[in-house]
Amino acid sequence: EAQVTQNPRYLITVTGKKLTVTCSQNMNHEYMSWYRQDPGLGLRQIYYSMNVEVTDKGDVPEGYKVSRKEKRNFPLILESPSPNQTSLYFCASRLRTGYNEQFFGPGTRLTVL
Amino acid sequence: RKEVEQDPGPFNVPEGATVAFNCTYSNSASQSFFWYRQDCRKEPKLLMSVYSSGNEDGRFTAQLNRASQYISLLIRDSKLSDSATYLCVVKGAAGNKLTFGGGTRVLVKP
Numbered sequence: 001e002a003q004v005t006q007n008p009r010y011l012i013t014v015t016g017k018k019l020t021v022t023c024s025q026n027m028n029h030e031y032m033s034w035y036r037q038d039p040g041l042g043l044r045q046i047y048y049s050m051n052v053e054v055t056d057k058g059d060v061p062e063g064y065k066v067s068r069k070e071k072r073n074f075p076l077i078l079e080s081p082s083p084n085q086t087s088l089y090f091c092a093s094r095l096r097t098g099y100n101e102q103f104f105g106p107g108t109r110l111t112v113l
Numbered sequence: 114r115k116e117v118e119q120d121p122g123p124f125n126v127p128e129g130a131t132v133a134f135n136c137t138y139s140n141s142a143s144q145s146f147f148w149y150r151q152d153c154r155k156e157p158k159l160l161m162s163v164y165s166s167g168n169e170d171g172r173f174t175a176q177l178n179r180a181s182q183y184i185s186l187l188i189r190d191s192k193l194s195d196s197a198t199y200l201c202v203v204k205g206a207a208g209n210k211l212t213f214g215g216g217t218r219v220l221v222k223p
Contacts (some may be wrong), residue, residue: 042215097209104156
């Protein structure tokens with residue numbers, strides 16, 4: 001089944017404790033991105049990657065890192081999480097940059113205490 | 114001003130009725146437009162693209178008004194299963210970035 005998977009789905013952590021949210025897609029998509037969704041603010045892009053070893057900042061990159069060592073994986077790293085990073089996070093992929101349909105993972109609900 | 118703005122709702126709709134709502138965008142150079150559907154705190158999924166001439170997919174009709182910079186979604190014969198948040202999405206001139214509106218919540222009631 002073609003899909004985007006994320007892990008963990010739920011995470012409660014404490015300020016400053018490094019964490020990684022994994023994202024993987026099995027559709028051989030070139031383009032992948034991370035979003036956070038907050039009430040009243042909609043989905044905001046954190047980082048995106050147009051292909052392996054190519055990443056760039058989105059609208060709200062502060063406090064996050066990403067890497068794209070393989071085409072299928074695009075982990076999101078929070079080196080020192082803070083409470084303002086409490087949010088619902090979605091990974092997404094699409095075939096390539098200009099392609100229209102974007103597929104989302106199921107989301108990761110992160111709480112930073 | 115936000116790049117993509119939507120009325121958050123909720124739009125309370127009797128089952129079988131018609132509901133319509135708009136989304137405005139600020140960048141006149143925007144290339145493509147979409148409606149995504151998001152069920153409660155689940156992942157968004159593409160509902161339909163919006164074409165310049167307007168397009169229909171079953172009970173759903175989408176329209177684009179470039180002069181006034183808005184798109185619309187109309188749902189006819191609303192079903193209980195249409196209850197969801199509808200996200201307006203605009204692709205920028207560079208063809209890369211998708212910008213999401215905050216969503217319009219629709220509640221269809223028996």
